[in-house]
Amino acid sequence: MATPTMDKLEALEADSASSHLIAVTFRIRRFNPEVSADASWEDFRIDIDPKERVLDALHKIKWDVDGTLTFRRSCAHGICGSDAMRINGRNRLACKTLIKDIVSFDKSGAVSKPVTIEAIKGLTVLKDLIVDMDPFFQAYRDVMPFLVTTGNEPTRERLQSAEDRERFDDTTKCILCAACTSSCPVFWNDGQYFGPAAIVNAHRFIFDSRDEAGEQRLEILNDKDGVWRCRTTFNCTDACPRGIEVTKAIQEVKRALITRRF
Amino acid sequence: MKIHKYDTVIVGAGGAGMRAAIESTKRSRTAVLTKLYPTRSHTGAAQGGMAAALANVEEDNWEWHTFDTIKGGDYLVDQDAAEILAKEAIDAVLDLEKMGLPFNRTPDGAIDQRRFGGHSRNHGEAPVRRSCYAADRTGHMILQTLYQNCVKEGVEFFNEFYVLDQLLTEVDGVKVSAGVVAYELATGEIHVFQAKAVIYASGGTGKFFKVTSNAHTLTGDGQAACYRRGLPLEDMEFFQFHPTGIWRMGILLTEGARGEGGILRNKDGERFMEKYAPVMKDLASRDVVSRSIYTEIREGRGCGPEGDHVYLDLTHLPPEQLDAKLPDITEFARTYLGIEPYTDPIPIQPTAHYAMGGIPTNVQGEVLADNTTVVPGLYAAGEVACVSVHGANRLGTNSLLDINVFGRRSGIAAAEYAAKHDYVELPEDPASLVEAQVERLRNSTGKERVATLRLELQECMDANVMVFRTEQTIKTAVAKIAELRERYLNVSVQDKGKRFNTDLLEAIELGNLLDLAEVMATSALARKESRGGHYREDYPNRDDVNFMRHTMAYREVGDDGTESIRLDYKPVVQTRYQPMERKY
Numbered sequence: 023m024a025t026p027t028m029d030k031l032e033a034l035e036a037d038s039a040s041s042h043l044i045a046v047t048f049r050i051r052r053f054n055p056e057v058s059a060d061a062s063w064e065d066f067r068i069d070i071d072p073k074e075r076v077l078d079a080l081h082k083i084k085w086d087v088d089g090t091l092t093f094r095r096s097c098a099h100g101i102c103g104s105d106a107m108r109i110n111g112r113n114r115l116a117c118k119t120l121i122k123d124i125v126s127f128d129k130s131g132a133v134s135k136p137v138t139i140e141a142i143k144g145l146t147v148l149k150d151l152i153v154d155m156d157p158f159f160q161a162y163r164d165v166m167p168f169l170v171t172t173g174n175e176p177t178r179e180r181l182q183s184a185e186d187r188e189r190f191d192d193t194t195k196c197i198l199c200a201a202c203t204s205s206c207p208v209f210w211n212d213g214q215y216f217g218p219a220a221i222v223n224a225h226r227f228i229f230d231s232r233d234e235a236g237e238q239r240l241e242i243l244n245d246k247d248g249v250w251r252c253r254t255t256f257n258c259t260d261a262c263p264r265g266i267e268v269t270k271a272i273q274e275v276k277r278a279l280i281t282r283r284f
Numbered sequence: 285m286k287i288h289k290y291d292t293v294i295v296g297a298g299g300a301g302m303r304a305a306i307e308s309t310k311r312s313r314t315a316v317l318t319k320l321y322p323t324r325s326h327t328g329a330a331q332g333g334m335a336a337a338l339a340n341v342e343e344d345n346w347e348w349h350t351f352d353t354i355k356g357g358d359y360l361v362d363q364d365a366a367e368i369l370a371k372e373a374i375d376a377v378l379d380l381e382k383m384g385l386p387f388n389r390t391p392d393g394a395i396d397q398r399r400f401g402g403h404s405r406n407h408g409e410a411p412v413r414r415s416c417y418a419a420d421r422t423g424h425m426i427l428q429t430l431y432q433n434c435v436k437e438g439v440e441f442f443n444e445f446y447v448l449d450q451l452l453t454e455v456d457g458v459k460v461s462a463g464v465v466a467y468e469l470a471t472g473e474i475h476v477f478q479a480k481a482v483i484y485a486s487g488g489t490g491k492f493f494k495v496t497s498n499a500h501t502l503t504g505d506g507q508a509a510c511y512r513r514g515l516p517l518e519d520m521e522f523f524q525f526h527p528t529g530i531w532r533m534g535i536l537l538t539e540g541a542r543g544e545g546g547i548l549r550n551k552d553g554e555r556f557m558e559k560y561a562p563v564m565k566d567l568a569s570r571d572v573v574s575r576s577i578y579t580e581i582r583e584g585r586g587c588g589p590e591g592d593h594v595y596l597d598l599t600h601l602p603p604e605q606l607d608a609k610l611p612d613i614t615e616f617a618r619t620y621l622g623i624e625p626y627t628d629p630i631p632i633q634p635t636a637h638y639a640m641g642g643i644p645t646n647v648q649g650e651v652l653a654d655n656t657t658v659v660p661g662l663y664a665a666g667e668v669a670c671v672s673v674h675g676a677n678r679l680g681t682n683s684l685l686d687i688n689v690f691g692r693r694s695g696i697a698a699a700e701y702a703a704k705h706d707y708v709e710l711p712e713d714p715a716s717l718v719e720a721q722v723e724r725l726r727n728s729t730g731k732e733r734v735a736t737l738r739l740e741l742q743e744c745m746d747a748n749v750m751v752f753r754t755e756q757t758i759k760t761a762v763a764k765i766a767e768l769r770e771r772y773l774n775v776s777v778q779d780k781g782k783r784f785n786t787d788l789l790e791a792i793e794l795g796n797l798l799d800l801a802e803v804m805a806t807s808a809l810a811r812k813e814s815r816g817g818h819y820r821e822d823y824p825n826r827d828d829v830n831f832m833r834h835t836m837a838y839r840e841v842g843d844d845g846t847e848s849i850r851l852d853y854k855p856v857v858q859t860r861y862q863p864m865e866r867k868y
């Protein structure tokens with residue numbers, strides 16, 4: 023451990039110890055059909071440490087101000103996929119987005135604009151930030167998202183070279199958060215489109231050297247609601263909290279459909 | 285109220301629940317009730333790996349694994365169960381590979397293995413490579429693979445259904461499981477599931493601590509539902525504090541980081557674990573490392589302005605190795621701390637991690653009503669259960685193993701039981717308890733707030749029943765919990781609606797945490813010794829004469845309605861290994 027890094031760490035830690043709060047307005051899209059048929063924006067102004075997560079801010083509002091504010095969450099560190107939402111117009115996980123990264127300051131040092139938060143698009147909103155995830159999971163189930171093999175099971179593990187394992191590594195990271203699918207303009211216009219997440223999960227098996235149902239999955243994705251609908255807008259790749267190269271995976275599936283090699 | 289009928293009902297869709305479901309769906313008509321979408325379960329957060337003596341990279345065998353598990357658990361482990369765990373580990377890993385799990389591979393294409401705390405060759409000689417892994421997202425891959433196979437098998441899920449009560453019916457003087465009562469999040473409707481067999485796989489209870497690696501949803505609902513119906517909870521005083529949580533946040537940084545060569549350092553840059561565990565050093569078992577960290581902090585060698593943490597140093601490892609083996613946790617450091625682990629050490633502190641105790645079961649997953657009698661038709665597996673394979677301290681990588689081995693066993697046993705038995709009659713007015721609970725909370729005009737009580741509970745638990753405990757701190761906790769339980773009666777919720785009322789469910793979850801915290805503190809107070817994760821400064825030694833036994837805690841209700849906890853004890857099963865002093 024070199025000294026310069028220690029200095030930097032000390033600064034970071036001193037900063038953390040003296041946590042300073044800033045006042046931020048969260049403008050949240052509310053909807054509760056038990057109360058009103060229409061959705062509306064509601065502002066909440068709270069003091070919060072800029073190093074905290076947007077999820078922490080939502081909790082602060084729910085716990086201290088308005089218990090009816092409703093959202094899904096569980097792990098709080100970007101691994102369970104519960105809390106994809108539109109934050110300042112971009113799909114993100116609330117638990118993986120720090121306040122300091124989404125607020126801007128005016129000359130006086132005050133936060134200049136409200137942070138907007140709304141449900142992800144393209145799926146029916148059921149209450150506040152909660153959407154109906156069933157169509158999303160249905161598309162996932164439709165691509166046969168499981169290993170298919172024939173013949174006798176080996177007694178030990180199937181062998182797979184490190185290179186073959188690497189081939190589909192990226193798409194194994196998916197947490198099914200729907201940030202990609204619900205950022206896709208094609209999906210907004212036509213909910214029948216499988217959407218990027220389902221294609222990512224098909225990719226994960228098509229390019230797994232142990233799997234034997236690649237052809238079948240490709241046929242499913244050759245459908246009119248399949249990969250050819252993708253217009254390569256890269257919204258999905260930008261949205262993915264796991265850093266998966268979603269568009270690249272879709273392109274690889276398209277190429278496999280043409281060459282029939284995978 | 286709706287009534288459903290299934291052969292087998294599984295509560296929870298984490299690793300244990302889905303592993304059980306894959307077996308029971310093949311054999312019986314099964315419903316899985318889960319408060320989260322299955323892939324949101326906290327099994328997905330597990331990073332480091334799953335233990336099995338595959339011996340793919342060096343000599344190893346299940347006997348060594350059994351021994352390490354027993355020693356790691358400070359001899360409170362039931363040795364027959366540990367032997368099953370270690371033996372069946374090998375097939376458990378191979379089964380997952382065959383289901384499609386993308387393990388990291390050796391140069392020959394076999395499943396790769398790495399070191400993990402407490403796992404050794406030949407009874408403690410040196411660390412051994414026993415953990416099978418998929419980068420640092422092994423739990424994610426297990427959860428995904430099991431869900432994929434549930435889709436393949438057509439497992440029937442009821443997503444966002446919260447099980448809040450366990451139904452028991454007396455048949456010839458014996459309590460038999462009749463089903464469960466669940467609350468549907470989307471509609472607020474209450475459902476009764478009548479079932480021949482019920483399996484609890486609802487996970488841990490870490491949210492009664494503040495600094496924890498556990499998800500917001502880990503509130504011990506399954507433990508509480510059984511406990512309230514008079515069933516015992518075993519060894520609840522044993523909770524594991526993982527040495528390396530991100531400072532103040534508690535987000536876990538896997539022990540695999542130390543398995544890959546990471547080193548713990550104090551403010552002087554000293555590798556302090558050399559003093560406390562000369563052989564295993566940074567890879568000594570978790571309770572030992574967590575206590576060492578706090579000893580450094582207490583003796584003034586902690587880091588930062590408040591001296592309240594130490595460093596996990598990965599800076600000497602090549603960036604390629606960090607990218608390939610530890611991509612997620614290095615990203616956590618960047619995202620949440622703004623630290624670059626290639627060049628900067630990461631501030632860490634112990635974090636509340638794993639409940640060793642839980643619903644007592646035998647090795648078939650059958651729930652015990654006392655030291656010997658089973659509750660017919662009732663099963664439990666995974667973190668909610670206590671078999672006990674982890675004893676006083678769980679070894680890293682043994683829980684992903686536990687959920688697979690005992691998830692599978694309980695799935696088979698429950699389905700076979702369902703095939704041989706008929707439904708027992710539901711108790712009269714089966715939903716009454718849940719209905720009353722929900723109505724009371726919805727209509728309450730009390731002044732207490734859920735968030736306030738929960739925070740006070742968490743701060744009290746962190747301060748008083750964490751890594752170091754004394755009679756005085758535990759008594760402080762017991763008194764505080766009693767006060768909070770009293771105030772809980774005046775809790776009200778703001779959301780009075782039926783639709784996705786998470787406000788209401790957080791209130792119910794808090795009630796569960798309060799009950800379980802009370803059991804934990806009461807059990808800890810009575811255990812006047814130090815063993816594994818339970819460390820009493822006033823009784824620093826293990827006391828095999830008086831305490832080589834499992835705690836069994838029962839809820840008692842007096843004639844006047846007053847509640848109390850009765851503690852009883854259950855012998856430890858010892859087969860081959862005589863208790864020895866634990867040194868690493």
Ligand SMILES: Cc1cc2nc3c(=O)[nH]c(=O)nc-3n(C[C@H](O)[C@H](O)[C@H](O)COP(=O)(O)OP(=O)(O)OC[C@H]3O[C@@H](n4cnc5c(N)ncnc54)[C@H](O)[C@@H]3O)c2cc1C
Nearest residue numbers: 296297298300319320327332333447487666667681683684
């Ligand atoms: C950050 C972290 C890292 C870890 N790393 C490792 C590791 O590397 N190796 C290892 O062996 N172990 C590890 N562990 C421990 C291990 O991951 C867990 O103990 C294990 O995954 C628990 O699995 P489970 O199936 O019992 O519970 P969970 O996966 O927590 O699932 C619980 C399920 O129960 C459901 N549920 C809960 N309450 C209710 C209710 N009231 N009604 C209906 N459903 C309900 C939930 O929806 C969920 O589906 C780690 C733990 C954490 C927190």
Ligand code: SF4
Nearest residue numbers: 196197199200202262
């Ligand atoms: S590909 Fe990325 S954005 Fe899409 S569902 Fe998976 S993790 Fe979420």
Ligand code: FES
Nearest residue numbers: 096098102103117
């Ligand atoms: S809460 Fe789990 S991903 Fe955000």
